[in-house]
Amino acid sequence: MQKLLYLLVYPFLWLLSKLPMQILYIKSDVLFFLMYHVFGYRRKVVNENLALVFPEKTEKERNEIAKEFFKHLCDIIVETLKAFTISEKEIRNRFVVTNAEILDNYYQNNRSILLMAGHYGNWEWSGILNKLIPHQAHAVFKTLANQYFNSLVKKTREHFGATLVTNKKIVSVLYRKWKKGEKTLTYILSDQTPKMGHFKYHDTFLGVDVPMFTGTEELAKKLDFTVVYLKVEKSKRGYYKATLIPMTDNPKEYPDYQITRMFFDLLENQIREKPEFYLWSHKRWKHRDKV
Template sequence: MEAVLYYLIIKPLSWLPLPWLHQLSNILSWVLYRPVKFRSKVIRDNISRSFPEKSAAEQEKIVRGYYLHLTDLVVEAIKSFSISRAEIMGRCRAINPEIFAPYYKKGQSVIVAAGHYNNWEMVATAFAAQIEHNCIGLYKPLKSAFFNQKITASRSQFGMRMVSIRDTREYFSTDKGTNLTLFATDQSPSNPKRAHWVKFLNQDTGVLFGTEAYARKYQLPVFYGHIEKVGRGRYEISFELITDAPQDMPQGALTEAHTKLLENDIRRAPEYWLWSHRRWKHKRPSQEEMAAAKD
């Protein structure tokens, strides 16, 4: 059934020009917003708690904008199955890839922290071909082996190498290449007692500690990737150095720094973040619970 869906519907749709697919997105977004009300409560609760200072009308504008952004992500993901190198490079541009050049020249790997903001998938796929480092994307495998293989192949088609998050420890301990490793930093932690807790978008938020942990252990410079939407289906990514000496920062400072940078981006254009995700499903544990989890 999965193969039928892919070869009879998804793949043929991917051959359509992206502007046509965006017209389909217009329809899909209205369907999800009005009759279906896809995850309406989750989306509205997340937005209202994140922006209590905004009026009901302002919050609803974000909600409506998010539904259109969400369906744009869907059709742009479909397009990625057949997009050409020339088209994706024209749609996703790395603004300052030269920032990594000094590290590449001395054979030093780096980390880029980013969130699920704008079309992170398309940007990551494209900028792998715009830098000298080997670009490594950490990902959570899908339950469907068929779609996991298809999506992984799509993400890898222009130079990105995909590594399952289950293999992160082995990858860092054994891979000796000059790599740029991408971390998605805004996922909800599976174990809130081992997360680092911060104030993010007006709420207590557990943040995965992996970015900081691996940066400190292997003494890797850490950059943040700002993704900006410059037109429908067109994006730019710029990189900002957070630190090139993570081991010298106080515990938790690096995690708080990249989380704050993501929050600033979201506040500038909130409709482009992933509001339908249940980001705040965990409550902050007590200090005693977190201390016991680390023992």
């Protein structure tokens, strides 16, 4: 059944990805109308999240953020489809890394890197980083239930040469390469919600006390990797600017969980400045009453 669904859907997705971006954004506008005005996809979740973290804002202000978020979410959906077939030339033009040259210094100094990022802007197009760095590029992902679509997502995200590794295997993979002296850069979405009973630390995220994912910090300390924050900003529709912000070259010198706190401070600053570009449809605060 999984294979049949994949065979039916994949050709349609591939054909969509071949369309020019201006056509895909028209489809994004249609999708927004259906998702927001007709079906109300996750509007309750989004509204609850915004009311929780922005109690100082009026209902009108929060509704405007929600509306702009759904427009952005629909753009992310078509941009992810485009990632199936987008050319390197086009994505370099649309996703610009402003200071990739700083990674050369880390490489020359024999430093591997953990790149911490949040679900902000367009995290799917960050794969172009692999073309800009001397390190071996990796990205962490969670396996999908449908093995065929899992292979499709993996193939798409590896479009520009990065290697995708599951969250269950990333520690052993990086440890082996570290032992061999291979220099790596690993992209980790670090604002995800840990499973109940599997978290070691909780703190405030946008003013709400929740469990924190600390795996990136723990990995950095274990292997003595440099930690960098990837700040992604939306310049205009279809165009993003990414800036690499060094966090620490000496993670072992920091008290436990301070690096995690630093990451969330950086992410919060972005969200408060332009909240519409964060992933509000995710139930990030669902465990707030269980810490």
